[in-house]
Amino acid sequence: MTTTSTPTTLVAEAPPLVADASPLATAHSQLTRAVAHLGYADGLHQMLATPRRETHVAVPLRRDSGETVLFHGFRVQHNVSRGPGKGGLRYHPAVDIDEVRALAMWMTWKCGIVDLPYGGAKGGIGIDPREYSAAELERVTRRYTSEIMPVIGPDTDIMAPDMGTDAQTMAWVMDTYSVNRGFTIPAVVTGKPLAVGGSLGRGTATSAGIVHVTAAALKEADVPLPEVSVAIQGFGKVGGHAASIFADRGARVVAVSDQYGGVRADDGLDVERLQQHVEATGSVVGFDDADPISNAELLALDVDVLVPAALEGVLDESTAPAVRARWVVEGANGPTTARGDQILASNGVVVVPDVLANAGGVVVSYFEWVQANQTYWWSEQEIAEKLARRMSSAYADVSMLARRDGISLRDAALVIGVQRTAEAHETRGLYP
Numbered sequence: 001m002t003t004t005s006t007p008t009t010l011v012a013e014a015p016p017l018v019a020d021a022s023p024l025a026t027a028h029s030q031l032t033r034a035v036a037h038l039g040y041a042d043g044l045h046q047m048l049a050t051p052r053r054e055t056h057v058a059v060p061l062r063r064d065s066g067e068t069v070l071f072h073g074f075r076v077q078h079n080v081s082r083g084p085g086k087g088g089l090r091y092h093p094a095v096d097i098d099e100v101r102a103l104a105m106w107m108t109w110k111c112g113i114v115d116l117p118y119g120g121a122k123g124g125i126g127i128d129p130r131e132y133s134a135a136e137l138e139r140v141t142r143r144y145t146s147e148i149m150p151v152i153g154p155d156t157d158i159m160a161p162d163m164g165t166d167a168q169t170m171a172w173v174m175d176t177y178s179v180n181r182g183f184t185i186p187a188v189v190t191g192k193p194l195a196v197g198g199s200l201g202r203g204t205a206t207s208a209g210i211v212h213v214t215a216a217a218l219k220e221a222d223v224p225l226p227e228v229s230v231a232i233q234g235f236g237k238v239g240g241h242a243a244s245i246f247a248d249r250g251a252r253v254v255a256v257s258d259q260y261g262g263v264r265a266d267d268g269l270d271v272e273r274l275q276q277h278v279e280a281t282g283s284v285v286g287f288d289d290a291d292p293i294s295n296a297e298l299l300a301l302d303v304d305v306l307v308p309a310a311l312e313g314v315l316d317e318s319t320a321p322a323v324r325a326r327w328v329v330e331g332a333n334g335p336t337t338a339r340g341d342q343i344l345a346s347n348g349v350v351v352v353p354d355v356l357a358n359a360g361g362v363v364v365s366y367f368e369w370v371q372a373n374q375t376y377w378w379s380e381q382e383i384a385e386k387l388a389r390r391m392s393s394a395y396a397d398v399s400m401l402a403r404r405d406g407i408s409l410r411d412a413a414l415v416i417g418v419q420r421t422a423e424a425h426e427t428r429g430l431y432p
Contacts, residue, residue, distance in 0.1 A: 023103065063136055077120075084156050142176045202364045212387070213357050262297070305325060
């Protein structure tokens with residue numbers, strides 16, 4: 001007599017959901033909606049929700065004073081079915097593993113939406129870079145890089161600048177990695193200075209992508225970009241450049257803000273002079289020919305386009321009801337919570353989601369990676385044209401699916417990103 005047994009399938013436990021307004025809870029809520037729309041089984045949902053690899057390292061720093069302090073660093077590779085991990089390195093005191101998990105997941109969908117051969121990754125250190133010297137930040141960066149070196153590389157996981165980091169940070173990462181490998185490897189990071197293999201157009205790519213998708217959304221409503229008013233929360237690398245590009249293309253930028261406060265001019269801010277003021281003072285606060293405004297007041301302004309380009313979760317159940325903009329174009333990662341999204345939708349606000357709107361940065365990072373691997377660099381015009389085509393094509397794909405299935409732009413974007421990732425995973429198969 002023979003007997004047969006059914007193989008036991010071990011299902012990985014899904015990451016626990018955290019507080020409703022957290023980035024990780026928002027990311028999981030978005031994924032659940034996309035999975036439900038696509039009709040995927042629970043097992044595939046679990047695979048898509050769970051990071052492939054997480055690294056947590058101690059980052060000791062010997063300060064200029066001789067004192068030693070310790071920071072915690074993270075690198076999460078969420079999914080690598082479509083290619084190597086790709087994602088920024090963030091320095092901020094609030095960085096923790098759950099935030100990095102969420103950001104890595106969003107990078108996976110983002111790369112799928114703009115059809116790049118990457119998976120999603122993200123990294124960060126819980127440090128406030130404003131409190132440390134350049135020499136101290138260099139030591140932190142080099143120690144962090146050396147600690148995570150086994151899991152990064154030009155064909156494994158490619159870093160880029162994010163909040164609190166910049167092109168110089170990427171140069172330190174590249175040099176540390178290259179010195180340990182014995183030869184120069186420019187493709188291990190993107191967003192580098194031009195002198196060490198960076199790409200033209202990378203510094204403004206995220207901002208340019210925001211303007212491209214805003215113009216595409218406006219075109220669908222037969223509204224020319226020069227006829228709209230824009231408010232931007234966040235005046236850093238993304239918001240500041242976006243304000244300049246909006247103004248150059250004729251839009252009226254009526255309000256901007258940073259962590260210290262904001263300024264407003266209903267007839268339009270002189271963005272060029274404002275940039276000079278920020279370079280001189282470190283903040284938009286106190287700019288001439290403009291009235292002061294708080295960040296909360298900026299979110300509630302009666303404008304055509306609102307661009308949240310600062311931190312996560314600024315549009316939640318308490319702030320979303322006050323939004324009067326017709327379009328919200330998400331420059332930051334995760335600026336709208338799940339509940340905030342529901343409120344905006346019920347009030348008729350069109351939200352162009354972060355995974356599409358701010359994808360210009362990773363698109364030009366891809367261009368930089370390709371150029372570094374080929375050791376052949378393109379002109380700024382070539383890069384600008386390729387970026388415009390990629391962003392316009394991605395918006396058209398998302399918009400068409402949203403209209404066809406009667407869903408929001410966010411849900412449509414997530415469905416495309418999740419579907420492309422799942423297709424790659426299922427085509428490759430499960431090993432062993």
